[in-house]
Amino acid sequence: xxxxxxxxxxxxxxxxxxxxxxxxxxxxxxxxxxxxxxxxxxxxxxxxxxxxxxxxxxxxxxxxxxxxxxxxxxxxxxxxxxxxxxxxxxxxxxxxxxxxxxxxxxxxxxxxxxxxxxxxxxxxxxxxxxxxxxxxxxxxxxxxxxxxxxxxxxxxxxxxxxxxxxxxxxxxxxxxxxxxxxxxxxxxxxxxxxxxxxxxxxxxxxxxxxxxxxxxxxxxxxxxxxxxxxxxxxxxxxxxxxxxxxxxxxxxxxxxxxxxxxxxxxxxxxxxxxxxxxxxxxxxxxxxxxxxxxxxxxxxxxxxxxxxxxxxxxxxxxxxxxxxxxxxxxxxxxxxxxxxxxxxxxxx
Amino acid sequence: xxxxxxxxxxxxxxxxxxxxxxxxxxxxxxxxxxxxxxxxxxxxxxxxxxxxxxxxxxxxxxxxxxxxxxxxxxxxxxxxxxxxxxxxxxxxxxxxxxxxxxxxxxxxxxxxxxxxxxxxxxxxxxxxxxxxxxxxxxxxxxxxxxxxxxxxxxxxxxxxxxxxxxxxxxxxxxxxxxxxxxxxxxxxxxxxxxxxxxxxxxxxxxxxxxxxxxxxxxxxxxxxxxxxxxxxxxxxxxxxxxxxxxxxxxxxxxxxxxxxxxxxxxxxxxxxxxxxxxxxxxxxxxxxxxxxxxxxxxxxxxxxxxxxxxxxxxxxxxxxxxxxxxxxxxxxxxxxxxxxxx
Numbered sequence: 001x002x003x004x005x006x007x008x009x010x011x012x013x014x015x016x017x018x019x020x021x022x023x024x025x026x027x028x029x030x031x032x033x034x035x036x037x038x039x040x041x042x043x044x045x046x047x048x049x050x051x052x053x054x055x056x057x058x059x060x061x062x063x064x065x066x067x068x069x070x071x072x073x074x075x076x077x078x079x080x081x082x083x084x085x086x087x088x089x090x091x092x093x094x095x096x097x098x099x100x101x102x103x104x105x106x107x108x109x110x111x112x113x114x115x116x117x118x119x120x121x122x123x124x125x126x127x128x129x130x131x132x133x134x135x136x137x138x139x140x141x142x143x144x145x146x147x148x149x150x151x152x153x154x155x156x157x158x159x160x161x162x163x164x165x166x167x168x169x170x171x172x173x174x175x176x177x178x179x180x181x182x183x184x185x186x187x188x189x190x191x192x193x194x195x196x197x198x199x200x201x202x203x204x205x206x207x208x209x210x211x212x213x214x215x216x217x218x219x220x221x222x223x224x225x226x227x228x229x230x231x232x233x234x235x236x237x238x239x240x241x242x243x244x245x246x247x248x249x250x251x252x253x254x255x256x257x258x259x260x261x262x263x264x265x266x267x268x269x270x271x272x273x274x275x276x277x278x279x280x281x282x283x284x285x286x287x288x289x290x291x292x293x294x295x296x297x298x299x300x301x302x303x304x305x306x307x308x309x310x311x312x313x314x315x316x317x318x319x320x321x322x323x324x325x326x327x328x329x330x331x332x333x334x335x336x337x338x339x340x341x342x343x344x345x346x347x348x
Numbered sequence: 349x350x351x352x353x354x355x356x357x358x359x360x361x362x363x364x365x366x367x368x369x370x371x372x373x374x375x376x377x378x379x380x381x382x383x384x385x386x387x388x389x390x391x392x393x394x395x396x397x398x399x400x401x402x403x404x405x406x407x408x409x410x411x412x413x414x415x416x417x418x419x420x421x422x423x424x425x426x427x428x429x430x431x432x433x434x435x436x437x438x439x440x441x442x443x444x445x446x447x448x449x450x451x452x453x454x455x456x457x458x459x460x461x462x463x464x465x466x467x468x469x470x471x472x473x474x475x476x477x478x479x480x481x482x483x484x485x486x487x488x489x490x491x492x493x494x495x496x497x498x499x500x501x502x503x504x505x506x507x508x509x510x511x512x513x514x515x516x517x518x519x520x521x522x523x524x525x526x527x528x529x530x531x532x533x534x535x536x537x538x539x540x541x542x543x544x545x546x547x548x549x550x551x552x553x554x555x556x557x558x559x560x561x562x563x564x565x566x567x568x569x570x571x572x573x574x575x576x577x578x579x580x581x582x583x584x585x586x587x588x589x590x591x592x593x594x595x596x597x598x599x600x601x602x603x604x605x606x607x608x609x610x611x612x613x614x615x616x617x618x619x620x621x622x623x624x625x626x627x628x629x630x631x632x633x634x635x636x637x638x639x640x641x642x643x644x645x646x647x648x649x650x651x652x653x654x655x656x657x658x659x660x661x662x663x664x665x666x667x668x669x670x671x672x673x674x675x676x677x678x679x680x681x682x683x684x685x686x687x688x689x690x
Binding site for chain 2: 080122
């Protein structure tokens with residue numbers, strides 16, 4: 001089952017299918033048509049169309065005044081986005097890989113995320129920072145990280161992570177319209193790129209026209225009664241694959257796609273865990289001090305007696321992402337590890 | 349004295365404009381207002397830090413970086429701006445905020461951490477954000493430059509001739525953000541005037557020990573833009589250089605870089621005993637304000653009465669702002685988590 005639950009928007013009537021990247025681009029194009037203050041800037045977002053196809057066709061459609069290739073100067077152009085946002089534009093700024101945040105993080109966490117607070121609410125920074133995350137294709141330790149927990153840890157940024165085409169569109173629309181900085185992390189493995197192995201769910205039905213997925217609402221990607229898998233991004237696809245497999249063994253897995261880290265839909269986590277009593281958290285980010293711990297703490301803070309069994313975490317075990325394929329797959333939350341964790345938590 | 353290190357006057361007009369007497373007196377008034385302000389903050393800051401010196405204590409807690417001695421830079425540059433133009437300043441921002449026309453009451457209330465402050469007490473003296481004057485500052489060295497590019501980009505895109513002045517100290521010229529910003533502004537021909545306040549000291553380390561060349565203005569050549577160094581903390585030379593740079597920016601001719609050799613009269617922050625500074629005894633004699641006052645007296649533009657009047661007016665405005673801040677309510681601790689998101 002691949003339909004994403006979107007409570008505030010009716011399910012699409014048409015069955016038009018798009019890749020995640022095309023759905024993301026469609027949202028950007030529609031918002032650029034609607035609002036002349038929206039611009040997109042970053043490295044190779046013009047003629048190339050984004051290394052991960054995040055801007056395909058936008059230069060032809062909107063021209064170089066609104067689709068801007070930047071120098072390889074992330075501090076300068078992210079800061080440019082911030083200053084432009086404070087003066088009324090709605091910039092979408094692309095950091096090619098989340099791994100590159102080290103060269104520009106000051107603009108992100110000390111400026112983009114803090115100006116609204118430091119100004120006592122008098123200055124708004126309505127910008128979207130898009131960035132590619134994730135591994136699985138042997139790009140090594142500096143081009144494969146997720147790092148969403150790092151963004152989410154620091155106050156002042158909303159953080160969204162779509163796992164499928166419809167959410168990619170709906171969350172992008174919401175992010176552009178939001179008056180806050182929104183970090184929009186797209187996993188390379190869900191974009192539906194022709195040059196990278198992809199899960200079939202990375203091409204799916206996408207509503208035409210205006211489509212908004214509210215930021216801060218998790219989606220029940222699959223209903224189940226035995227165990228809750230809380231996850232996001234590409235791991236949603238793996239979790240659904242595992243759930244389908246385990247259904248044959250009589251294990252009924254519920255898969256919760258967080259979609260947003262900030263704000264985090266804690267109620268959705270608690271509701272699901274209250275139903276199943278068993279929790280597996282699958283997170284492609286590093287295990288310690290991050291999202292998986294936060295999800296577990298959400299349950300522990302509210303009511304640890306909801307749990308009938310110890311929690312299982314399937315994350316990157318605090319090691320840089322290795323290059324060799326067999327090593328990388330040993331540390332990523334691949335379906336085999338998810339299945340093992342689910343079986344363990346249900347006592348199978 | 350002004351040393352042109354690269355291109356000279358663009359299209360002539362602005363720099364050729366001679367300062368009339370009224371404009372010269374205005375520069376003096378601005379400098380006096382800035383200094384009067386810093387003296388008042390100095391007084392209030394130290395009034396309740398004892399016994400001894402506890403940085404977190406008192407009505408104005410925390411680090412305090414005051415700008416005494418650097419007034420010629422702010423006065424000379426901001427004379428060319430209106431409040432529609434932008435300024436991004438540094439951790440030492442007061443003189444630029446004042447010269448750019450920030451509301452003294454709101455500014456001072458912020459420094460006192462009050463609910464009536466620019467940031468409702470969430471920002472503090474290094475984080476003054478004023479949409480009315482398009483002013484911001486950053487406590488991180490060189491990181492105020494990149495947002496200035498964005499303001500300039502927005503101004504240009506709106507078809508206006510508004511400009512942005514981006515300020516740093518000389519230490520910032522060794523940061524990546526400085527160089528990235530100069531390159532991007534030059535490449536995109538943005539209306540930015542980059543200003544470097546060279547006060548010789550990066551906290552305790554002299555410029556000579558950390559910068560490979562004597563004039564950061566020379567670095568402009570690396571980006572194909574005009575660079576100009578102003579010596580002697582001379583407000584009129586700053587005014588002339590800034591006039592050229594602002595005129596260029598308004599005319600759509602792109603960014604410029606100005607480095608002003610200025611003077612940090614007091615410590616890097618309050619509480620800094622400056623034991624590392626061998627020339628400390630000579631500093632008071634280099635105070636730019638009495639020097640300019642003498643020049644204007646000699647030119648017949650100021651006399652005792654005028655000086656008293658200007659100082660009294662400044663004092664009245666500053667003390668009004670301080671009293672307003674002290675009378676203002678503190679923020680409610682129950683609202684400490686407000687304003688993270690819009």
